[in-house]
Amino acid sequence: MKNTLDGTGRAKPSPRLPNELLIDIFHAYDAGIQKEHDQKNGRLRCRWISLMLVCRHWRALGVSTPSLWQLIEVGDNLRWVKLALARSASLPIRLLFTDRFSESRMLSFMIPHKERIQMIVVDRSQTYPPPTQLLFHYPLPLLSEVDIATDGAVENSNMPHLCFAEHPMLRTLRLSFYPLPFDDSMFSQLHCLSLSDKVFYSKLLTLEDFLGALRRCARLKELRLHRVLRHLANFNQGPAIESAVVVLPKLRKLVIEDHPWTTSSFLPKVALSPQVTLRLCVQWPGGLSDALYTESFDSLLPIDRSTIPILQSITNASIDCWHDSKVALKGWTDDAKITLKIAGSIRDPGTFYLQEAQEQFGVLFDGAPLECLEIAGDWDVVPDIHHHLRFFAGYPALRSLKVSGCGSPTTLLRAFIQPQSHPSTISFHPSYLRWGSSESMSLICPHLRSLALEYVQWRQEFIDILLLILRRRLEYGLPKLTELVLLAKSESPTQGMCDTQLWRVLDAHLGDLQSLVTKLRYELVNN
Numbered sequence: 055m056k057n058t059l060d061g062t063g064r065a066k067p068s069p070r071l072p073n074e075l076l077i078d079i080f081h082a083y084d085a086g087i088q089k090e091h092d093q094k095n096g097r098l099r100c101r102w103i104s105l106m107l108v109c110r111h112w113r114a115l116g117v118s119t120p121s122l123w124q125l126i127e128v129g130d131n132l133r134w135v136k137l138a139l140a141r142s143a144s145l146p147i148r149l150l151f152t153d154r155f156s157e158s159r160m161l162s163f164m165i166p167h168k169e170r171i172q173m174i175v176v177d178r179s180q181t182y183p184p185p186t187q188l189l190f191h192y193p194l195p196l197l198s199e200v201d202i203a204t205d206g207a208v209e210n211s212n213m214p215h216l217c218f219a220e221h222p223m224l225r226t227l228r229l230s231f232y233p234l235p236f237d238d239s240m241f242s243q244l245h246c247l248s249l250s251d252k253v254f255y256s257k258l259l260t261l262e263d264f265l266g267a268l269r270r271c272a273r274l275k276e277l278r279l280h281r282v283l284r285h286l287a288n289f290n291q292g293p294a295i296e297s298a299v300v301v302l303p304k305l306r307k308l309v310i311e312d313h314p315w316t317t318s319s320f321l322p323k324v325a326l327s328p329q330v331t332l333r334l335c336v337q338w339p340g341g342l343s344d345a346l347y348t349e350s351f352d353s354l355l356p357i358d359r360s361t362i363p364i365l366q367s368i369t370n371a372s373i374d375c376w377h378d379s380k381v382a383l384k385g386w387t388d389d390a391k392i393t394l395k396i397a398g399s400i401r402d403p404g405t406f407y408l409q410e411a412q413e414q415f416g417v418l419f420d421g422a423p424l425e426c427l428e429i430a431g432d433w434d435v436v437p438d439i440h441h442h443l444r445f446f447a448g449y450p451a452l453r454s455l456k457v458s459g460c461g462s463p464t465t466l467l468r469a470f471i472q473p474q475s476h477p478s479t480i481s482f483h484p485s486y487l488r489w490g491s492s493e494s495m496s497l498i499c500p501h502l503r504s505l506a507l508e509y510v511q512w513r514q515e516f517i518d519i520l521l522l523i524l525r526r527r528l529e530y531g532l533p534k535l536t537e538l539v540l541l542a543k544s545e546s547p548t549q550g551m552c553d554t555q556l557w558r559v560l561d562a563h564l565g566d567l568q569s570l571v572t573k574l575r576y577e578l579v580n581n
Contacts, residue, residue: 070111077119080105120145124172129154132163139167146196148173161188168192173199193220203230203250218243225273229253230280236263242270245304248278252285261286265323268300277302278309283316301325306390311335314353322356328363333393351383351394351414359418364392368422373415375408375431376459383415385422394418408459409436412445426454434461442469446498453501456539458508467519470498471526497530506539517563524570538567540576 071079084102102122106113116122120143128135129152139147147170164171171194200216216232218224218240225243230250234240236259241247264286268274300323307330310317314336326332334354359365368385375381382395396407408431427449436442446452446469457463474496507520524535540560560576568574 073115076112076115077121080116080119080122117141124148125150127152128161136163139164142170144170146170146172148199149175151176153177164189165192169195172196173201175199175201176203190216195221196223197221198223199226200224201226201228202232203228204232228278236267238263238267239270241267241274243273244271245273246276247271247274248276248280248309249282250280251282253282254285258287260288261320261323262297265297265300268302268324269298271302273304274302275304276307276309277305278307279320280309280311283310283312283320297323299323299325305330307331307333309333309335311337314350317354318356322358322361326362326364328367328387329389330364331391332362332364333391333395335393335395335397337397350396351411351418354394355418362392364390365419366421368392368419368424370426371415371419371422371424372428373408373411373430374428375411381407381411383411383418385419385424408432409441412436412441416445416448420448422449423451424449425451427452428456428458430458432459432461433457433463433466437465439465439469439472442466443472443474443498446470447474450499451501452499454504454506455499455502456506456508458506458541460509462513462516463507464515464519467516467523470523471519473497473530497527497532500530500532503533503535504537504539505535506537506541508539508541514559517559517567521563521566521570524567528570535571537573537575538571540574542577 080102083105102116106116120141123138123142124145125148126135126138126142127150147167149171151174165188168189171189174189174197200221216234218237222243226246227241227244228246228248230253232253233255234253236254236256261283264283268277302324305324305327308324308326310320310333312320317334317336336350336354355362364385364387367387369387371383371385373383380395380397382393384391384393386392408429411431412429442465457466524538528534564574
């Protein structure tokens with residue numbers, strides 16, 4: 055802001071922002087960078103330091119504000135750590151040990167600050183014993199979060215002992231390859247528990263032992279188990295042990311990444327309320343048969359799926375087969391979400407699993423009052439119109455459909471003009487077979503109000519079928535679509551020629567399209 059002149063002709067100083075607002079800006083700046091970087095699986099902190107270079111006032115404010123120094127990176131510059139400890143005054147501190155920290159460096163200067171330690175995070179790239187041996191020798195009364203990840207090469211004897219009784223405020227625990235002596239009451243004070251790979255000393259620890267520890271976790275809100283269950287003794291051997299179901303009254307999120315047969319055996323042993331968000335993932339090796347691919351989603355869930363109420367209650371869902379190395383089915387309501395993901399299985403880029411995924415979706419979410427659906431994949435690999443008819447007939451309440459991916463959705467669109475004269479005898483929707491004769495001549499998705507077609511091939515045939523759909527729906531007494539979205543992709547190597555051809559197709563039918571829908575949106579995106 056430019057200076058203005060006072061009555062004497064001298065420049066008035068520019069007004070300053072209040073210090074309280076400036077401090078909020080510093081915090082917001084750091085949080086914004088952190089959020090962006092976290093998406094890349096990295097950790098960045100204290101990047102607000104660059105704001106201290108703006109002017110002397112901002113530097114002085116940064117130096118004298120203890121709350122800006124509470125999160126301390128512990129790396130190769132221990133002088134910086136000591137400076138941050140001093141500037142944080144008496145406030146609680148959060149320690150982030152980066153991969154630049156050397157095991158040989160001493161941390162004795164932190165002992166006087168042990169009662170202020172609120173969080174300890176050890177970066178995932180650490181390959182030596184976590185630098186917490188000294189700190190865990192003392193009670194840490196404010197410690198509320200511990201996140202330690204190693205690469206599995208650390209010897210058990212070098213691990214510092216984590217005594218839960220000495221950290222009464224500990225509520226969040228995330229461990230990867232960090233062996234612990236097992237105690238059935240060890241997790242009872244936690245709100246969030248995340249375990250990865252081998253985390254217990256004992257090789258004889260059984261599933262029943264682990265379930266016994268979970269039964270004491272009345273406060274647990276979030277549970278994440280990544281390749282942990284497979285290491286429990288005799289988990290997949292012999293007859294299943296009948297035991298009381300674990301009830302976690304406050305549980306709202308359960309994430310399991312493991313073998314499908316391990317996951318499907320564990321789920322019935324935990325009571326899941328309709329408010330629990332469930333995320334299941336399996337990483338398949340390459341070279342599996344098509345039959346195993348087809349059954350992958352179903353194999354993640356127990357045979358009796360009545361214990362997972364969200365399957366029958368979802369109102370929104372997505373089928374994502376657009377990534378080369380993962381396929382995901384998702385369903386959610388206002389209160390909870392379920393995600394089934396298969397990762398690490400790469401077949402032909404962009405053609406992975408679309409038809410099989412739709413079939414599995416129809417089986418798992420049969421009878422759900424689905425209203426909004428997004429599907430992404432290669433539409434050229436689903437050439438059978440009857441497949442689409444069977445799929446969409448199972449969700450008559452569908453109001454919004456978004457289609458994206460590659461290939462041409464022509465076959466899919468043709469299904470929306472095909473009258474249903476009688477129920478098919480081949481269907482992956484049991485509910486489809488229950489249709490009455492009064493609906494025998496209806497179109498699929500009679501309640502559809504919004505249709506979006508994104509990143510699909512835009513051709514004359516495509517527009518012709520789309521116009522036929524809109525007219526046919528009106529002939530059957532259905533209301534206009536409230537919204538039609540066309541997001542086309544450029545296919546011509548010569549952009550000018552491509553623009554001319556595509557817009558010529560649209561311009562020829564623009565009036566008809568606008569008369570058949572309430573709102574039309576269209577856009578051309580270059581490849």
